[in-house]
Amino acid sequence: MNQEYTLFDRGTQAIFWNLxxxxxxxxxxxxxxxxRNPSVVAIVGLNSQRNFEKFFYGNKEIxxxxxxxLKKASVFHPQASVLLNFASFRSAYEIxxxxxxxxxxxxxxxxxxxxxxxxxxxxxxxxxxxxxxxIGPASVGGIKPYAFKIANTGGAVENIKLAKLFKExxxxxxxxxxxxxxxxxxxVSQYADGVAEGIAIGGDxxxxxxxxxxxxxFERNPKxxxxxxxxxxxxxxxxxxxxxxxxxLITKPIxxxxxxxxxxxxxxxxxxxxxxxxxDKASESAVQKNKAMKQAGIxxxxxxxxxxxxxxxxxxxxxxxxxxxxxxxxxIIDLPxxxxxxxxxxxxxxxxxxxxxxxxxxxxxxxxxxxxxxEIVEKKYSN
Amino acid sequence: MLEGEGQxxxxxxxxxxxxxxxxxxDIEVYCPxxxxxxxxxxAILNKEIESGVKNESRIHIV
Amino acid sequence: xxxxxxxxxxxxxxxxxxxxxYFGNKLIxxxxxxxxxxxxxxxxxxxxxxxxxxxxxxxxxxxxxxNRGKLGLVYFKKETPGDIFLKDAIEWIKQKSKQSISIKGxxxxxxHFLIEPFLKHSTKDESFVAFSMDEDADNIxxxxxxxxxIEEHWDKTTCCKIPIFASKEEIISxxxxxxxxxxxxxxxxxxxxxxxYQFFKDLHxxxxxxxxxxxxxxxxxxxxxxxxxxxxxxxxxxxxxxxxEFTQGFSRPLxxxxxxxxxxDKNSGASLKLTILNPKGKIxxxxxxGGASVVYADAVANLGYADELANYGEYSGNxxxxxxxxxxxxxxxLMTKESINNQKKILLIGGAIANFTDVSKTFDxxxxxxxxxxxxxxxxxxxxxxxxxxxxxFTRFK
Numbered sequence: 001m002n003q004e005y006t007l008f009d010r011g012t013q014a015i016f017w018n019l020x021x022x023x024x025x026x027x028x029x030x031x032x033x034x035x036r037n038p039s040v041v042a043i044v045g046l047n048s049q050r051n052f053e054k055f056f057y058g059n060k061e062i063x064x065x066x067x068x069x070l071k072k073a074s075v076f077h078p079q080a081s082v083l084l085n086f087a088s089f090r091s092a093y094e095i096x097x098x099x100x101x102x103x104x105x106x107x108x109x110x111x112x113x114x115x116x117x118x119x120x121x122x123x124x125x126x127x128x129x130x131x132x133x134x135i136g137p138a139s140v141g142g143i144k145p146y147a148f149k150i151a152n153t154g155g156a157v158e159n160i161k162l163a164k165l166f167k168e169x170x171x172x173x174x175x176x177x178x179x180x181x182x183x184x185x186x187x188v189s190q191y192a193d194g195v196a197e198g199i200a201i202g203g204d205x206x207x208x209x210x211x212x213x214x215x216x217x218f219e220r221n222p223k224x225x226x227x228x229x230x231x232x233x234x235x236x237x238x239x240x241x242x243x244x245x246x247x248x249l250i251t252k253p254i255x256x257x258x259x260x261x262x263x264x265x266x267x268x269x270x271x272x273x274x275x276x277x278x279x280d281k282a283s284e285s286a287v288q289k290n291k292a293m294k295q296a297g298i299x300x301x302x303x304x305x306x307x308x309x310x311x312x313x314x315x316x317x318x319x320x321x322x323x324x325x326x327x328x329x330x331x332i333i334d335l336p337x338x339x340x341x342x343x344x345x346x347x348x349x350x351x352x353x354x355x356x357x358x359x360x361x362x363x364x365x366x367x368x369x370x371x372x373x374x375e376i377v378e379k380k381y382s383n
Numbered sequence: 384m385l386e387g388e389g390q391x392x393x394x395x396x397x398x399x400x401x402x403x404x405x406x407x408x409d410i411e412v413y414c415p416x417x418x419x420x421x422x423x424x425x426a427i428l429n430k431e432i433e434s435g436v437k438n439e440s441r442i443h444i445v
Numbered sequence: 446x447x448x449x450x451x452x453x454x455x456x457x458x459x460x461x462x463x464x465x466x467y468f469g470n471k472l473i474x475x476x477x478x479x480x481x482x483x484x485x486x487x488x489x490x491x492x493x494x495x496x497x498x499x500x501x502x503x504x505x506x507x508x509x510x511x512n513r514g515k516l517g518l519v520y521f522k523k524e525t526p527g528d529i530f531l532k533d534a535i536e537w538i539k540q541k542s543k544q545s546i547s548i549k550g551x552x553x554x555x556x557h558f559l560i561e562p563f564l565k566h567s568t569k570d571e572s573f574v575a576f577s578m579d580e581d582a583d584n585i586x587x588x589x590x591x592x593x594x595i596e597e598h599w600d601k602t603t604c605c606k607i608p609i610f611a612s613k614e615e616i617i618s619x620x621x622x623x624x625x626x627x628x629x630x631x632x633x634x635x636x637x638x639x640x641x642y643q644f645f646k647d648l649h650x651x652x653x654x655x656x657x658x659x660x661x662x663x664x665x666x667x668x669x670x671x672x673x674x675x676x677x678x679x680x681x682x683x684x685x686x687x688x689x690e691f692t693q694g695f696s697r698p699l700x701x702x703x704x705x706x707x708x709x710d711k712n713s714g715a716s717l718k719l720t721i722l723n724p725k726g727k728i729x730x731x732x733x734x735g736g737a738s739v740v741y742a743d744a745v746a747n748l749g750y751a752d753e754l755a756n757y758g759e760y761s762g763n764x765x766x767x768x769x770x771x772x773x774x775x776x777x778x779l780m781t782k783e784s785i786n787n788q789k790k791i792l793l794i795g796g797a798i799a800n801f802t803d804v805s806k807t808f809d810x811x812x813x814x815x816x817x818x819x820x821x822x823x824x825x826x827x828x829x830x831x832x833x834x835x836x837x838x839f840t841r842f843k
Contacts, residue, residue, distance in 0.1 A: 177736025179797025265751035420744040
């Protein structure tokens with residue numbers, strides 16, 4: 001895996017741990033819109049009544065098999081290389097451990113918040129030994145436009161369109177927060193030519209992979225011209241990036257920013273942001289990190305609101321393009337609307353499936369054989 | 384683009400704007416195309432919200 | 446949440462509760478500690494803690510701040526060490542609780558104290574041991590020079606790294622080969638450290654420091670203990686911890702509203718945070734998201750308006766309708782308590798583009814709160830700015 005600079009492509013297949021209907025449907029919607037095959041090939045659901053679930057892929061319905069163990073799912077789908085671990089904090093650790101032992105699984109995304117630090121640290125070390133990648137815990141995931149989208153990353157379809165997340169751009173992004181990742185998608189779509197890859201590593205103290213791991217990957221990806229990283233108060237992650245720049249492991253330009261500069265105005269005594277975002281040493285404060293990044297040659301804005309200008313400037317200096325001229329828009333396949341939406345907006349009508357002549361719920365109160373339901377209860381006919 | 388999508392897109396923000404205006408509250412509402420902290424500059428410095436670097440009008444002030 | 450400091454009392458209680466499983470009965474730890482709060486009734490304590498009115502005592506605040514010795518907040522002598530008895534201890538606590546004190550710029554009151562028997566010993570009996578977590582290994586720090594001047598003797602402290610997958614034998618051998626040469630009873634000290642490390646690891650502590658540690662023969666005296674646990678592990682080791690009170694420690698007194706939101710947060714799967722920075726401030730935040738909320742606070746401070754920033758806070762993790770409503774009303778109530786002459790107050794309703802939080806639901810509740818506070822908002826002169834995006838604002842999704 002060391003030599004590989006990208007974790008996903010248009011053929012990447014994933015096993016989804018937990019029947020999270022909305023997230024899976026969003027992945028399939030994205031797949032359909034970029035014209036690739038469904039990316040979720042199996043679901044692991046422990047208490048599922050059925051061994052499959054129906055999902056839309058465009059206007060067709062497809063069945064995705066549900067297995068009662070990860071092992072079974074991976075035996076039947078040996079080509080699946082990604083595990084989307086949507087298990088709760090109670091079981092995320094065990095499942096990740098199990099996945100690390102499976103040879104076909106190369107990337108594991110952990111969304112649960114509240115995985116004990118000692119466990120998260122162990123998983124991170126174990127994965128690195130095996131040359132595997134963990135994104136998270138407490139991560140929304142990430143996206144490689146025109147290839148693979150993890151679960152809810154990017155938000156609703158409209159935002160994905162707005163941020164041009166259907167088209168591969170030339171900017172690599174890595175953040176802690178998932179919300180800020182979306183903000184950067186938006187900026188990069190407006191002020192550069194879009195995202196090549198965006199990853200949220202999560203807000204935990206011991207993330208499975210860190211800024212530096214992904215930035216080194218971005219370095220090797222010829223499509224990526226520059227990267228953006230957004231850090232938080234606390235920890236040494238930003239200093240590792242600085243170290244990698246000094247050692248020439250990273251040479252491509254980076255725009256970096258550490259949020260939480262407000263903390264200094266209040267003497268560091270107030271907790272801003274995630275509970276884990278705490279500066280144990282002066283060097284871990286946002287202001288100090290921003291200073292250190294600047295010294296190392298990272299482009300550091302004066303504040304978050306300077307981001308758009310910096311992105312534009314850097315993009316234009318690296319390419320001959322002026323922002324806005326470069327994008328040749330690709331064709332995306334539009335998603336059919338849901339029937340309910342159309343009915344709601346009076347654009348379609350739907351026949352009823354069956355008619356019940358015994359009960360009637362068209363009036364204020366439901367009647368059963370013409371008798372209001374309250375009366376049935378009051379007179380205890382219901383026993 | 385699908386017909387009527389623009390309307391759908393603005394619906395939620397419109398809802399809060401209309402409710403506030405009906406109550407006689409002083410309010411300005413911005414879409415996600417507006418940069419996240421631009422409302423801070425707008426509120427404190429009374430700075431006009433710029434429409435970004437592109438000419439196309441991507442910014443909606445509801 | 447994650448790493449949380451706990452009271453010295455709780456740390457010692459946990460150590461004692463699990464003593465036999467980790468230290469067997471070769472080493473003895475006599476857990477004699479009494480946590481005193483404003484509600485402590487000493488008369489009934491005397492019958493329960495029989496040592497309380499019989500031996501000389503040491504008293505100190507137990508509120509998660511360090512350097513108590515240097516701050517003059519460890520009470521162990523009037524004239525000579527060990528001449529403090531119960532009556533003096535009660536008097537001292539009474540006196541210290543009355544006056545507000547300032548620690549690292551934070552003003553507040555002392556509310557929790559620890560009373561323990563005074564142990565007669567000399568500085569050369571005081572050793573030190575601490576455990577911490579790094580990203581690649583655990584650290585063990587050992588020194589024969591404990592006490593309040595540990596920092597000055599830091600060069601005599603040995604530090605060894607314990608790899609994460611180290612076996613018990615490997616751990617013991619690493620400890621044994623790193624014991625400082627000045628330690629008096631190396632065998633007992635090494636055994637104590639090895640067992641305490643296992644305890645630290647198994648019970649999901651993230652930091653654990655005993656300073657000073659005194660060992661007489663096989664009797665262990667933990668004179669001062671600082672500990673942090675990873676509170677996410679409560680589902681695993683909550684039983685072994687027993688009843689921990691997670692506290693902020695020494696801090697300025699929380700306002701009614703902050704306490705209320707804290708309570709909401711505690712009982713919720715979502716996250717709801719509120720800190721009042723300046724109740725008379727002009728700029729109020731109602732922001733979704735742990736990352737975005739910081740970005741907004743940064744932006745206000747960056748423009749030079751940190752003094753005008755009234756609050757910091759955030760809500761995230763898909764809070765319920767009633768939670769958003771309560772949270773919004775709390776902010777609206779606070780900001781409409783008084784108006785500023787000729788100046789409008791600013792309410793910033795913002796957030797990053799959500800990945801899955803249902804923004805529409807959130808907005809419904811904010812609107813309801815607007816309805817309730819509309820007159821007050823107008824009277825106070827509040828201007829509202831909104832910026833947000835996310836699923837279900839786009840109604841395509843069901």
